[in-house]
Amino acid sequence: MPAEKTDAVVIRLADFSESSKVVTLFTRDFGKVAALAKGAKRLKSSFEAALDLLAECRVVFLRRSSSGLDLLTESQLISRFRPNSRNLSSLYHGYYLAELLDGLTEDYDPHPTLYDAAVSTLGLLSGEGDSRLALVKFELTLLREIGHLPDFEECVVCGRPIALGDTARLWVSQGGLICSGCGRPQYEHTEVEAETVAVLRRLTCGSDEAWQRLSVSQRQFRELRGLLNSQVSHILERRPRMLKYLSF
Ligand SMILES: [Zn+2]
Structure with missing residues (x-):
């Protein structure tokens, strides 16, 4: 051995x-x-x-x-992981990160980039900053590493870019967004406004730390969560157990 x-x-x-x-x-x-x-x-x-x-x-x-x-x-x-003692949700965010790594990666399938992202996210969860965005950033890195990052550039049906003022939806099984013109009302729970799509693009491209200064509204957080919860649950084939402890 x-x-x-x-x-x-x-x-x-x-x-x-x-x-x-x-x-x-x-x-x-x-x-x-x-x-x-x-x-x-x-x-x-x-x-x-x-x-x-x-x-x-x-x-x-x-x-x-x-x-x-x-x-x-x-x-x-x-x-050691030291979640922010004044913020219980940073502890839950850590547990959620562990659940995703356990459920969405395979044995002996190395992803050093994902490893580094996990370690730096755990560091951010220990700090004073807003741990919600750090977690969203981590989930997007995870989805890209395992080949399940949705396409945030254009509509998967008509191919047009998601225009300002439009509201897109995530078509989970097609791994991409659909514009309002192309319909799919059944994906209402994954609606994201074009401004939130822009946030998703900022979070998925570039390796700098500028994303930490992004200003994200409460509504945008709800939209980001709706989209990520659907995508993660789709790949996991169940809702993550820790999801109910994440408050946004
Ligand atoms: Zn379309």
Whole structure:
């Protein structure tokens, strides 16, 4: 069994026995990995109490050649997730991020860009800023990385750009927006005004941090959530469990 070393964020923890845990890691170099952490529940273990939900750690694990759990042998804490103590929703936003990484990525499918986005989003959730936009930005990065980012440029039916003053809707199964002229009233819950489409474009293009200064109204947040909730639930084939704890 080869020993692998990488950085990882803990996205799920489950008790396995009196002393052991099964830990699901989103690793930078290997993607999602589920591993058995033997003795993790003992006070003195080789994991240095690093196995907290959403903690970033440097880990060493033994990869199984056949199906079954990998074996975690070392875990060293890089940083613990410290949600803003005055804002409970930043904690829930963190849990939601973990649920998305667990549900929407595959084992051993590495996405270093997504890993870096997860780590920087967890950092933003710990700060004083508005964590809602950080979460939306993360979801858009995730959707792009897994190949499910909707096309925000033009109508998927007629091909015209979404014009100022128009209200578009997301056609989830077609992965794009439809203009008001092309109808589809059944997607009413994913209505986004052209100004919100412009926000989506700003959030999905460019790697700079200018998006953090975007001013987003309450109505636009509602529209962004409606669209993302539909898209994420469509790919996940259910509504994320943490969704009901997200207040917007
Ligand atoms: Zn159209």
